[in-house]
Amino acid sequence: KAGVTQTPRYLIKTRGQQVTLSCSPISGHRSVSWYQQTPGQGLQFLFEYFSETQRNKGNFPGRFSGRQFSNSRSEMNVSTLELGDSALYLCASSQSYPQDNEQFFGPGTRLTVL
Amino acid sequence: AQSVTQLGSHVSVSEGALVLLRCNYSSSVPPYLFWYVQYPNQGLQLLLKYTSAATLVKGINGFEAEFKKSETSFHLTKPSAHMSDAAEYFCAVSPASGGSYIPTFGRGTSLIVHP
DSSP, X not given: OOOOEEEOSEEEEOTTOOEEEEEEOOTTOOEEEEEEEETTTEEEEEEEEETTEEEEEOXXXXXXXXXXXXXXXXXXXXXXXXXXXXXXXXXXXXXXXXXXXXXXXXXXXXXXXX | OXXXXXXXXXXXXETTSOEEEEEEEEESSOEEEEEEEEOTTSOEEEEEEEOSSOSEEEOGGGOEEEEEXXXXXXXXXXXXXXXXXXXXXXXXXXXXXXXXXXXXXXXXXXXXXXX
């Protein structure tokens, strides 16, 4: 069974631009969660989608948004990029509820904002 | 509200020695607790999780953790370290509720294994 895939793996943007990251979950998984990982703040939960609906949301500004498609693939968008958005963005999928079922993480997208 | 504290950003052990990574949590509701491992340039992998069944939880790669409610701890142990155990380890807590899932992660502990 293929694992969680994230594209692109690396991305360089400049301040003010916007970016879209993509995540393909494991086949059959309906829950997709997004996390931001930085040396300063550690791992922080962004949001979780289930059946195309945002079910849970972390404490991030509205510049961070996401969506999930009918095939469970998910995208995350960051608008008006700031230097502090430089981070590793991780996607994780699970069958239903993340805390009841194992989450499988992708390798992440490394975003650098210049 | 919930929080996680991992004591020691770096832990260094010799190959074959006991591994002990400390995690203390606070949670206003019954928690689920997790340990994850992250190897360089990879995502996180679940080692084990506590979901209110047995207090001693066995995970993959010989790791185990014990939930101690009185001490609000969930320390990770392995009897004998292997070079391949060198990685970053994260403890996490989330509400034990099917509807609400917002996890809180510790800052991570880097395990260094010396030959």
